[in-house]
Amino acid sequence: xxxxxxxxxxxxxxxxxxxxxLDVEPRRVVLLRGANGAGKTTxxxxxxxxxxxxxxxxxxxxxxxxxxxxxxxxxxxxLGHATGLYDDLTVGDNVRFWGRAAGAETDDVEHALTRLGxxxxxxxxxxxxxxxxxxRRTSLACLIARRxxxxxxxxxxxxxxxxxxxxxxxxVREATAAGATVILSSHELDRSLQLADEVITIAGGIVxxxxxxxxx
Amino acid sequence: xxxxxxxxxxxPDSTGSRGTRIIGVLALLSMAALALFGLVLSPPDASQGEVxxxxxxxxxxATFAYxxxxxxxFGSAMYLWRRSRWWELVAYASAEIATVFTxxxxxxxxxxxxxxxxxxxxxxxxLTSTAMLLLLLLGYLAVRRLPADHEVRTRRAxxxxxxxxxxxxxxxxxxxxxxxxHQKPTLLANGVGAKIEGLMLFSLFIGFIAIGLVFTWLLxxxxxxxxxxxxxxxxxxxxxxxxxxxxxxxx
Amino acid sequence: MLHDALLIAGKxxxxxxxxxVALNQVLPFALLVLVLFAFALDPDKSALTQATPGLxxxxxxxxxxxxxxxxxxxEAADGNRDALRLSGLDPAGIFVGKxxxxxxxxxxxxxxxxxxxxxxxxxxxxxxxxxxxxxVIATASIAAAGTLFGVLAAGLRxxxxxxxxxxxxxxxxxxxxxxxxxxxALNGSPSEGWPWVGLMSVFALLYIVAGVxxxxxxxxxx
Numbered sequence: 303x304x305x306x307x308x309x310x311x312x313x314x315x316x317x318x319x320x321x322x323x324l325d326v327e328p329r330r331v332v333l334l335r336g337a338n339g340a341g342k343t344t345x346x347x348x349x350x351x352x353x354x355x356x357x358x359x360x361x362x363x364x365x366x367x368x369x370x371x372x373x374x375x376x377x378x379x380x381l382g383h384a385t386g387l388y389d390d391l392t393v394g395d396n397v398r399f400w401g402r403a404a405g406a407e408t409d410d411v412e413h414a415l416t417r418l419g420x421x422x423x424x425x426x427x428x429x430x431x432x433x434x435x436x437x438r439r440t441s442l443a444c445l446i447a448r449r450x451x452x453x454x455x456x457x458x459x460x461x462x463x464x465x466x467x468x469x470x471x472x473x474v475r476e477a478t479a480a481g482a483t484v485i486l487s488s489h490e491l492d493r494s495l496q497l498a499d500e501v502i503t504i505a506g507g508i509v510x511x512x513x514x515x516x517x518x
Numbered sequence: 519x520x521x522x523x524x525x526x527x528x529x530p531d532s533t534g535s536r537g538t539r540i541i542g543v544l545a546l547l548s549m550a551a552l553a554l555f556g557l558v559l560s561p562p563d564a565s566q567g568e569v570x571x572x573x574x575x576x577x578x579x580a581t582f583a584y585x586x587x588x589x590x591x592f593g594s595a596m597y598l599w600r601r602s603r604w605w606e607l608v609a610y611a612s613a614e615i616a617t618v619f620t621x622x623x624x625x626x627x628x629x630x631x632x633x634x635x636x637x638x639x640x641x642x643x644x645l646t647s648t649a650m651l652l653l654l655l656l657g658y659l660a661v662r663r664l665p666a667d668h669e670v671r672t673r674r675a676x677x678x679x680x681x682x683x684x685x686x687x688x689x690x691x692x693x694x695x696x697x698x699x700h701q702k703p704t705l706l707a708n709g710v711g712a713k714i715e716g717l718m719l720f721s722l723f724i725g726f727i728a729i730g731l732v733f734t735w736l737l738x739x740x741x742x743x744x745x746x747x748x749x750x751x752x753x754x755x756x757x758x759x760x761x762x763x764x765x766x767x768x769x
Numbered sequence: 770m771l772h773d774a775l776l777i778a779g780k781x782x783x784x785x786x787x788x789x790v791a792l793n794q795v796l797p798f799a800l801l802v803l804v805l806f807a808f809a810l811d812p813d814k815s816a817l818t819q820a821t822p823g824l825x826x827x828x829x830x831x832x833x834x835x836x837x838x839x840x841x842x843x844e845a846a847d848g849n850r851d852a853l854r855l856s857g858l859d860p861a862g863i864f865v866g867k868x869x870x871x872x873x874x875x876x877x878x879x880x881x882x883x884x885x886x887x888x889x890x891x892x893x894x895x896x897x898x899x900x901x902x903x904x905v906i907a908t909a910s911i912a913a914a915g916t917l918f919g920v921l922a923a924g925l926r927x928x929x930x931x932x933x934x935x936x937x938x939x940x941x942x943x944x945x946x947x948x949x950x951x952x953x954a955l956n957g958s959p960s961e962g963w964p965w966v967g968l969m970s971v972f973a974l975l976y977i978v979a980g981v982x983x984x985x986x987x988x989x990x991x
Binding site for chain 3: 598650653654656657660661664665666670673674677678680681684685688689691692693695696
């Protein structure tokens with residue numbers, strides 16, 4: 303599923319990842335822990351095929367990222383800090399656009415909107431008028447509509463209310479039940495530790511601890 | 519740290535070498551010869567008089583400015599196609615030198631135009647397209663010198679560089695039609711393209727050699743300078759990775 | 770590629786319908802330029818009427834710069850570039866889609882600007898065939914070159930100043946060509962205009978090919 307060996311990723315001239323070794327089995331939920339600046343976001347962006355692997359080996363979903371990282375992009379779903387939404391379009395338009403771009407059918411789009419509770423009044427509201435939490439929900443709907451095989455969630459709980467955070471956890475469980483793999487970073491430790499099968503700690507751009515939690 | 523020490527060994531401490539020193543001396547000698555033939559030994563032109571002497575610098579400069587543009591486009595293509603950083607640096611270095619030569623062409627052309635046409639600037643097809651060439655080159659250099667990541671700069675500049683020669687060709691064509699559809703190109707008939715022979719032809723020949731040597735000398739030095747800048751950037755990387763890993767191991 | 774292009778073009782046009790930036794800002798700007806030309810050139814003398822085709826295309830060119838800035842401003846916000854790269858959309862399709870959307874907006878702008886010129890400068894319009902073909906080819910040229918250089922400047926702090934520096938010298942042949950072709954049409958001698966249409970077609974083709982091939986690499990490493 304995911305296999306990194308000594309992976310180095312550069313942000314400009316700065317080695318954000320300085321030789322990461324990582325193995326993730328299919329249908330697992332992996333929690334990334336680490337302080338700010340440890341390299342969590344860069345690791346997720348590297349796995350999504352956005353950041354180049356400058357050195358080492360990296361395979362995600364059977365795709366060799368060193369050879370051609372573009373091939374993995376349409377098969378993963380990345381929820382980042384930035385939402386990637388068009389402010390002047392409505393919630394419905396945004397989810398439909400990003401869903402259809404990834405080849406989703408109308409049913410997938412409708413299912414995603416319903417699942418995130420965006421099928422009512424919010425559907426025809428412009429994204430510029432949404433609260434931060436509602437934007438987060440819209441991003442999640444775009445992600446679900448894509449039906450990704452690998453979910454990469456960068457602090458998915460941030461900015462959401464209690465219901466929203468419960469919904470994220472439910473979606474993660476549904477995703478693994480349906481065969482997907484999830485890697486997430488979160489500062490909501492209690493919540494995430496319950497969710498995760500494995501915990502990986504990173505610092506200074508390398509993995510410093512790799513452990514299984516709970517049933518493995 | 520072995521890679522670092524090998525880097526220091528591979529990197530010279532100046533951009534000069536025996537080859538460039540020989541080219542430099544030859545360039546100086548041929549410049550002296552150009553001054554001798556161009557200013558003293560060759561006769562004034564029958565129709566243009568003494569003004570013709572500036573063409574011994576003007577025409578070769580134009581030729582090498584164009585050669586610089588072709589090198590930029592070719593180097594950019596090789597960078598995009600083969601990921602050759604060597605060619606990328608050739609493209610960058612030639613663009614800078616082509617810019618200088620294009621400026622020389624414009625200035626000498628205007629100095630030549632003042633006594634010939636009575637004004638510094640006419641909307642002559644060649645002058646206009648040379649001015650456009652200068653603007654296109656400045657556009658390339660603006661992208662290449664962006665305050666952004668190295669990869670961003672080189673890649674975007676390479677696209678501009680790749681389009682440089684096609685752009686120049688279309689601009690030249692349009693400017694030529696623009697002028698000639700409305701007035702006959704009378705200025706060109708007894709202008710730069712006029713026939714010359716004898717000692718004047720020989721002076722022009724020396725001009726090509728002298729300007730060509732200067733162009734080559736500048737190009738090699740500018741290329742080596744850019745290469746060294748790259749090496750300095752590169753050398754820091756191993757250290758940066760080690761520092762980053764230490765930060766992780768300490769925590 | 771066509772599916773992706775239509776998806777992007779549809780999205781950009783829908784976005785314009787909802788935000789109305791081109792309608793509320795770019796179009797008034799274009800009309801303002803027409804009025805400013807009349808202030809700069811005495812409208813009672815023949816200078817204005819003689820220069821009409823050139824002034825028209827200058828107004829189009831400057832408005833196109835604004836429309837292009839807008840076309841990339843909507844992609845610059847909040848991680849859109851990453852989202853586009855992750856989307857699985859063909860970069861060539863994204864390029865063609867953005868060119869289409871910009872072209873549609875420019876064509877509408879050109880028609881309204883043409884009415885403005887006819888009314889304000891009392892231009893008598895003749896040679897419709899040449900005028901229409903020239904407009905279509907010139908618009909495609911401006912949109913294709915503008916979209917290529919637009920993504921080149923996108924994501925940089927200096928993008929507002931870099932785009933005109935790169936684009937305007939490159940578009941010089943299009944300005945010359947469209948102006949001469951319009952002159953030929955309005956003077957009732959369209960045969961002089963068609964070679965310019967040919968030259969602009971070569972230009973448009975060059976930039977469409979360059980965009981289709983170059984958009985992928987340019988979308989990377991922002």
